[in-house]
Amino acid sequence: MDKKDLAHFKELLLAERNSILHQFQVNNSFGLDENLNDSIGELTSYDNHPADIGTEVFERGKDIALQENERHILDLVDEALQRFENGTYGYCVTCHQEIPKERLEAIPYAKYCIKHQTNNEISIQRPIEEQFLRPPFGRTSFDGKVNETEFDGEDAWQTVARYGTSNSADYFANAMDYNHTWIESDEPDGYVDQIEGFLVTDITGSPSVDHIDVVRNEVYEAYIKSHEGEEGIAEIHIDDKNENEK
Known part of the structure; x- marks a missing residue:
């Protein structure tokens, strides 16, 4: 120059x-x-x-x-x-x-x-x-990682959001009640497979059918509507029928 x-x-x-x-x-x-x-x-x-x-x-x-x-x-x-x-x-x-x-x-x-x-x-x-916000919830997010069931940043947010956020109720148009007015409120809490959300055993955890009970909660209803595990659903209905006949 x-x-x-x-x-x-x-x-x-x-x-x-x-x-x-x-x-x-x-x-x-x-x-x-x-x-x-x-x-x-x-x-x-x-x-x-x-x-x-x-x-x-x-x-x-x-x-x-x-x-x-x-x-x-x-x-x-x-x-x-x-x-x-x-x-x-x-x-x-x-x-x-x-x-x-x-x-x-x-x-x-x-x-x-x-x-x-x-x-x-x-x-x-x-x-x-901002260095810790990508992906969402940054380094404290374990979603999508195999064999990771830890309480992460997203779980912490959901726990706090249960008590209310700045979003109005109409923001969650598909929510069934006020207990579901936070992001991904339908995410499994305390279990991984859907069937674990409504099947319970006795204190010994015995796999015997005689020691398994069904909790007819919203997870159970979602499982029925999704038609997952047709044979398992059939067995549950048979047990229900036998119980009513008794």
Whole structure:
């Protein structure tokens, strides 16, 4: 890159820097130096329903994002100007190869080539918790793993959700009662195979038919409707018939 090109890109950087500083002055820090209550003319931001000031909260969040973005670009511009001082401007900080002029023309503060730009995070500020949320419930999820029946993150959420969530009842249109108003409420609890949810034995756990009883609960009803294990269902109905005849 010759001196003429360097002078051109430095001029672009200085123009970008001045534009950002002007934005901060004109927009008065994007209105964030003013209290939310003062900006909406209310005595308090707490109301009977959070949606009452939903628009204002959205606008405040947007202002924060715009301000953060401008500050981030300003930092990148300052870093690019510093690279002018040490003679490394126009070179990728990862592979040290020259960045195409077309890219610098569009983004004069670019510090990566196209190849290595994609290897870097786009967001500059993400909560560390996100590292543990993929897959859902992150590293504490044992769903889909063979021979894993531990109490995991999803089970912890379901246990708490039994006492109610912010979702209204109509969110769970298929729920049979309020004991099923949480995600995957029909998931087996304390058993793996469906038949284990309604067949019980005596204290010895004897497999003899004489020591097996049937609990006619919702798991039993679901088992019957699913037509699983036709022979087993037939035996259960025969036993029921014999019991009624006695």
